[in-house]
Amino acid sequence: MQDFAQEFKSAAALILAGDPELWAIVLLSLKVSLLAVLIAALIGMPLGAALGVGRFPGRRAVVIVLNALMGLPPVVVGLLVYLMLSRSGPLGVLNLLYTPSAMIVAQVVLVTPIVAALTRQTVETLDAEYSEQLRSLGVSRLASVPTLLWDSRLALLTALLAGFGRAIAEVGAVIMVGGNINHVTRVMTTTIALETSKGNLALALALGTILIGIAVTVTGAVSLLGLNDDRGALKHA
Amino acid sequence: MRETAFPEATQRAAIEVAGLHVAIDGQPLLDVRELVLDGPGPTLILGPNGAGKSLLLRCLHGLIAPDRGTIRQGGVAMGAAHRSCQAMVFQRPVLLRRPVAANLDFVLRRQGLGRAERRQRIAELLAEGGLAGKARQSARSLSGGEAQRLAILRALATGPEILFLDEPTSALDPAATQAIEAMIRRAARRGTRIVMVTHDIGQARRLGHDIVLMQGGCVAEHAPAHVFFEAPRSEAAKRFLAGALVI
Ligand SMILES: Nc1ncnc2c1ncn2[C@@H]1O[C@H](COP(=O)(O)OP(=O)(O)OP(=O)(O)O)[C@@H](O)[C@H]1O
Ligand SMILES: [Mg+2]
Numbered sequence: 001m002q003d004f005a006q007e008f009k010s011a012a013a014l015i016l017a018g019d020p021e022l023w024a025i026v027l028l029s030l031k032v033s034l035l036a037v038l039i040a041a042l043i044g045m046p047l048g049a050a051l052g053v054g055r056f057p058g059r060r061a062v063v064i065v066l067n068a069l070m071g072l073p074p075v076v077v078g079l080l081v082y083l084m085l086s087r088s089g090p091l092g093v094l095n096l097l098y099t100p101s102a103m104i105v106a107q108v109v110l111v112t113p114i115v116a117a118l119t120r121q122t123v124e125t126l127d128a129e130y131s132e133q134l135r136s137l138g139v140s141r142l143a144s145v146p147t148l149l150w151d152s153r154l155a156l157l158t159a160l161l162a163g164f165g166r167a168i169a170e171v172g173a174v175i176m177v178g179g180n181i182n183h184v185t186r187v188m189t190t191t192i193a194l195e196t197s198k199g200n201l202a203l204a205l206a207l208g209t210i211l212i213g214i215a216v217t218v219t220g221a222v223s224l225l226g227l228n229d230d231r232g233a234l235k236h237a
Numbered sequence: 238m239r240e241t242a243f244p245e246a247t248q249r250a251a252i253e254v255a256g257l258h259v260a261i262d263g264q265p266l267l268d269v270r271e272l273v274l275d276g277p278g279p280t281l282i283l284g285p286n287g288a289g290k291s292l293l294l295r296c297l298h299g300l301i302a303p304d305r306g307t308i309r310q311g312g313v314a315m316g317a318a319h320r321s322c323q324a325m326v327f328q329r330p331v332l333l334r335r336p337v338a339a340n341l342d343f344v345l346r347r348q349g350l351g352r353a354e355r356r357q358r359i360a361e362l363l364a365e366g367g368l369a370g371k372a373r374q375s376a377r378s379l380s381g382g383e384a385q386r387l388a389i390l391r392a393l394a395t396g397p398e399i400l401f402l403d404e405p406t407s408a409l410d411p412a413a414t415q416a417i418e419a420m421i422r423r424a425a426r427r428g429t430r431i432v433m434v435t436h437d438i439g440q441a442r443r444l445g446h447d448i449v450l451m452q453g454g455c456v457a458e459h460a461p462a463h464v465f466f467e468a469p470r471s472e473a474a475k476r477f478l479a480g481a482l483v484i
Contacts, residue, residue: 126334129331132300133331135320136298136300136324136325136327138321139347147343151335
């Protein structure tokens with residue numbers, strides 16, 4: 001018990017003193033995950049919107065696959081990205097393995113289905129409500145997409161936050177393709193895993209505290225956004 | 238009397254329906270052999286629930302393609318181009334999830350109006366519809382009647398040649414109903430053809446130049462208002478006006 005109290009104390013000291021190693025790890029985590037979410041948004045949102053309003057043969061199958069991809073096991077994603085990026089893999093020439101870029105790629109693969117699937121669902125639901133009215137106002141199917149996206153922006157932001165939450169908290173994939181190299185590819189989750197196994201609980205606890213803080217903030221933001229969205233919906237229910 | 242109330246009668250685009258037939262999932266829902274709307278004043282559509290009134294409006298507005306039959310506007314077969322000079326207020330108003338003013342701005346912007354002009358139009362419209370203090374409120378938080386008023390204002394904002402209204406005052410209090418009826422009359426006087434569904438027979442008497450009675454997907458009677466109310470020809474109209482259940 002005494003030991004733990006001591007570890008907590010040094011963890012707090014690390015955070016409060018602004019330990020450079022600690023903050024370098026936090027910054028790299030944020031950088032990797034934010035970039036991954038940005039790229040996932042650029043791919044996933046148009047894809048989701050197209051699926052939400054488009055009508056083409058095989059659409060249902062694509063939607064089912066996309067929903068299934070939301071639950072991809074991170075370790076498998078790590079393995080697949082590893083195979084792609086490893087020296088003998090198809091993208092081996094890029095020399096990305098064990099770099100932050102490799103971790104971004106892995107997180108993009110994890111997050112894009114989440115963003116795309118949630119966008120699809122949001123846009124499709126709103127389209128069901130709007131489509132006849134927009135048609136009446138002379139807005140074509142294609143031209144209605146920006147309107148749908150804009151009017152579901154809260155839900156879309158929620159989707160992005162959900163994706164970010166998944167990216168920042170994920171260990172398996174980034175440790176496989178990033179390698180957890182000191183000062184290069186060490187992010188919060190992988191450092192916590194490593195330092196805990198080494199018995200260096202202070203750093204692990206400090207990072208854990210920050211990670212929880214980020215996760216709670218993101219979850220809080222998601223539910224706040226949801227609340228605001230509901231307030232309008234209640235009246236019309 | 239009525240003719241003098243709507244002087245620019247001849248400018249209104251006529252709607253001609255012939256052999257219109259709509260079936261959904263094999264179920265025939267609409268069968269209108271002939272319907273010509275070319276009168277100088279508002280056409281009011283009456284009929285029991287499920288008679289096909291909303292369906293008919295959707296067809297006339299080009300939202301549903303009929304299985305058979307033709308719809309012409311101003312002598313030209315109905316196409317997507319026609320919809321741009323029509324507007325429709327749906328039975329259940331669909332408002333954008335935006336502030337009240339932004340719902341109007343959405344249609345004004347499509348007309349290519351400048352910012353200052355749009356602002357002024359919005360203020361005028363909101364004042365006309367009794368929503369002046371609500372410009373910034375979220376449209377989805379409006380009361381049922383306020384939402385209906387906004388939907389009507391938005392339709393009027395498009396400056397339509399033909400305006401379809403599906404029970405636009407069903408949720409309005411008497412004063413608001415009067416205000417909306419005045420707005421509809423003004424639009425009619427400016428040359429807009431009004432085609433409106435209502436369950437309020439008093440309203441049909443007040444507004445209607447001619448009355449269409451729908452029943453079971455068919456037009457049971459189409460007559461000038463005074464004929465319809467004073468001396469209905471069809472058995473269905475007689476029973477409908479007597480308050481009997483028409484099936
Ligand atoms: N998409 C649809 N699929 C199946 N049936 C439909 C569909 N749309 C309308 N109907 C049916 O067509 C009939 C006419 O519907 P419509 O909405 O035109 O009635 P209405 O005259 O407007 O009635 P109300 O006065 O209740 O508004 C109803 O029996 C309705 O159930
Ligand atoms: Mg109806």
